[in-house]
Amino acid sequence: MELVSNLALGFQTAISPLNLFYCFLGVLIGTLIGVLPGIGPVQTIAILLPATFALPPVTALIMLAGIYYGAQYGGSTTSILVNVPGEASSVVTCMDGYQMALQGRAGAALTIAALGSFFAGCFATLLLAVLAIPLSELAFKFGPAEYFSLMVFGLIGSIVFASGSVIKAVGMVVLGLILGMVGTDITSGTQRFSFGIPELADGLGFVPLAMGLFGISEIIKSLERREKREVLKSKIMGFWMSKKEIKAAAPAVVRGTLTGSLLGILPGGGVILASFISYMLEKKISRDPQSFGKGNIRGVASPESANNAASQTCFVPLLTLGIPSNVILAMMAGAMIIHGIQPGPRVISSNPSLFWGVIVSMWVGNLMLVILNLPLIGIWVKLLSVPYRLLYPAILLFCCIGIYSVNNNTFDIGLTALFGLLGYTFAKLECEPAPLILGFVLGPMMEENLRRGMLLSRGDPSIFFTRPLSLAFLLMALAMLIVIALPAIRRKREDAFREEGEKS
Amino acid sequence: MHIRRTKDFKAGLIFIFFGIASAVFSAGYQIGTSAKMGPGYFPFALGGVLTVLGLVVSLGSLSRGEGTRKARSFRVKPVVLVLSSVVLFGLLLRPFGLVFSTVILIIVSSMASDEFKKKEAILNAFVLLAIVLIVFVYFLKFQIPLLPSLLVGRI
Numbered sequence: 001m002e003l004v005s006n007l008a009l010g011f012q013t014a015i016s017p018l019n020l021f022y023c024f025l026g027v028l029i030g031t032l033i034g035v036l037p038g039i040g041p042v043q044t045i046a047i048l049l050p051a052t053f054a055l056p057p058v059t060a061l062i063m064l065a066g067i068y069y070g071a072q073y074g075g076s077t078t079s080i081l082v083n084v085p086g087e088a089s090s091v092v093t094c095m096d097g098y099q100m101a102l103q104g105r106a107g108a109a110l111t112i113a114a115l116g117s118f119f120a121g122c123f124a125t126l127l128l129a130v131l132a133i134p135l136s137e138l139a140f141k142f143g144p145a146e147y148f149s150l151m152v153f154g155l156i157g158s159i160v161f162a163s164g165s166v167i168k169a170v171g172m173v174v175l176g177l178i179l180g181m182v183g184t185d186i187t188s189g190t191q192r193f194s195f196g197i198p199e200l201a202d203g204l205g206f207v208p209l210a211m212g213l214f215g216i217s218e219i220i221k222s223l224e225r226r227e228k229r230e231v232l233k234s235k236i237m238g239f240w241m242s243k244k245e246i247k248a249a250a251p252a253v254v255r256g257t258l259t260g261s262l263l264g265i266l267p268g269g270g271v272i273l274a275s276f277i278s279y280m281l282e283k284k285i286s287r288d289p290q291s292f293g294k295g296n297i298r299g300v301a302s303p304e305s306a307n308n309a310a311s312q313t314c315f316v317p318l319l320t321l322g323i324p325s326n327v328i329l330a331m332m333a334g335a336m337i338i339h340g341i342q343p344g345p346r347v348i349s350s351n352p353s354l355f356w357g358v359i360v361s362m363w364v365g366n367l368m369l370v371i372l373n374l375p376l377i378g379i380w381v382k383l384l385s386v387p388y389r390l391l392y393p394a395i396l397l398f399c400c401i402g403i404y405s406v407n408n409n410t411f412d413i414g415l416t417a418l419f420g421l422l423g424y425t426f427a428k429l430e431c432e433p434a435p436l437i438l439g440f441v442l443g444p445m446m447e448e449n450l451r452r453g454m455l456l457s458r459g460d461p462s463i464f465f466t467r468p469l470s471l472a473f474l475l476m477a478l479a480m481l482i483v484i485a486l487p488a489i490r491r492k493r494e495d496a497f498r499e500e501g502e503k504s
Numbered sequence: 505m506h507i508r509r510t511k512d513f514k515a516g517l518i519f520i521f522f523g524i525a526s527a528v529f530s531a532g533y534q535i536g537t538s539a540k541m542g543p544g545y546f547p548f549a550l551g552g553v554l555t556v557l558g559l560v561v562s563l564g565s566l567s568r569g570e571g572t573r574k575a576r577s578f579r580v581k582p583v584v585l586v587l588s589s590v591v592l593f594g595l596l597l598r599p600f601g602l603v604f605s606t607v608i609l610i611i612v613s614s615m616a617s618d619e620f621k622k623k624e625a626i627l628n629a630f631v632l633l634a635i636v637l638i639v640f641v642y643f644l645k646f647q648i649p650l651l652p653s654l655l656v657g658r659i
Contacts, residue, residue, distance in 0.1 A: 171557040185543035223582040389617040413594030429515040459539030
């Protein structure tokens with residue numbers, strides 16, 4: 001069995017003392033920032049990226065991946081105990097998780113969130129291992145036309161899953177693509193949109209853009225809201241679930257895991273979407289939809305499993321096709337490139353111990369999380385009682401130091417402030433920043449593949465429609481666009497995002 | 505005709521601005537042909553698309569009907585203080601070092617909160633400074649100037 005020998009190789013790598021230690025550190029930091037509202041995996045990975053330069057590449061990736069899925073565990077703790085999502089993906093968990101806490105079932109809610117996530121993590125790790133080889137073989141058949149169409153599909157995906165107006169989301173994607181053009185054009189060496197500023201010759205930095213649009217603008221928005229946080233004062237008693245709760249939660253965990261795994265693989269998808277759709281699904285198929293939002297354990301079990309599954313399966317497109325499907329994965333791609341590894345189908349064959357080591361470490365990390373999470377809840381609760389007015393200056397400071405240390409230049413700090421202003425303006429105008437970031441990351445790759453494709457076909461655009469795989473991607477993208485344009489689905493989508501808006 | 509949804513109208517204007525800017529600057533680079541695209545081809549096309557999208561969004565927000573939905577207003581204080589604390593940090597880091605710029609960043613950004621207390625912010629600044637020195641400088645060995653360059657030069 002090839003799979004078994006691959007996983008064995010992965011185990012060897014993942015359980016070396018050094019990797020084990022950094023995996024632990026990663027999931028611990030991940031849980032910590034997952035618990036704290038206002039700081040997420042994007043900022044954390046950006047801050048810690050320079051610190052991983054000294055580590056071997058596999059160790060660095062193991063730690064950074066741990067931060068990502070660890071954050072999904074931590075986010076649920078805050079949602080359940082404080083009714084504030086620690087992570088965007090835990091928004092839905094607030095609805096039923098906090099209600100359970102009010103009914104004195106906080107312990108059970110935390111337990112099912114952790115166990116559901118663990119189950120999802122195991123399943124997603126296995127799925128990743130099974131899918132990796134066939135998908136990367138498929139990727140070798142890709143020419144520029146296929147890559148271009150796949151990216152179109154991914155970008156349309158990010159539009160479909162953005163909240164608010166579709167046409168504004170399209171605009172944000174195009175704006176992202178344009179921002180991605182800044183810097184030296186690789187084919188001709190021409191400087192584009194750099195206006196003679198030397199720091200722009202290599203393009204806009206991804207870290208300042210992401211930190212500005214997400215980190216800084218988020219802080220300003222939170223300062224406007226003046227929300228009051230009330231940590232549950234009563235003692236969390238009884239981590240054990242009742243028989244009835246187990247019976248209700250177990251199938252929900254399985255459904256959440258399947259939904260999350262699928263949505264994680266789709267380009268443009270990701271954890272937020274996964275937790276949302278799985279919650280909607282759970283409510284839809286329930287015989288008693290009224291009980292959702294009033295402390296139904298299935299409303300915790302399903303989305304928490306889904307977001308954890310998705311946070312792992314979304315590594316599939318990056319590791320096999322070389323295409324990051326969301327912001328965090330774009331950061332991971334950046335980390336791989338900095339460590340001298342080009343993400344794509346070649347990683348499996350040229351770096352097998354890295355590839356399988358990272359995959360197996362996800363399972364190891366999940367095991368650590370489930371053991372770590374429950375005993376540490378007391379500490380997380382204490383941490384949450386630190387008021388936001390002390391917390392946000394710290395987040396700003398860590399962001400600034402992180403940005404500076406990526407390139408050792410202060411220009412990027414100014415750029416971050418500029419994108420912070422832009423991000424805040426967009427938030428006010430209800431333009432979602434996620435499609436912009438994805439456009440920014442995919443922009444240069446898209447242009448290169450478009451150019452190569454058109455060069456091969458001597459300027460005939462039909463190359464994108466006559467090659468079967470390329471046509472399939474474009475048809476799928478078209479189908480997604482048609483589906484959201486249908487009035488019935490559009491209304492549903494608006495409802496889903498409205499609920500999200502009210503809670504966040 | 506009047507503007508029914510200011511949010512959409514303004515978002516459209518931003519798109520038009522970036523779209524036209526992109527098209528205008530790209531026109532200055534070599535455009536090339538569709539078989540052999542120059543550096544200006546793709547951004548020029550994108551600029552055109554963005555301008556059209558911006559027009560659609562803006563014009564879609566106009567209507568003959570009654571009632572205006574305004575965009576939520578900006579609150580000036582948090583925006584200005586948070587952003588200027590970041591900019592100040594960037595400007596002060598090289599000439600004055602990490603210690604000084606950290607304290608400034610924390611105090612200026614703390615003032616953005618409605619619950620600002622002077623003593624608490626100063627205390628917070630020094631606690632965070634200690635954390636930064638221990639974690640980033642001592643353990644992670646970040647290469648960051650610590651003290652004012654003038655002072656270091658003299659010693």
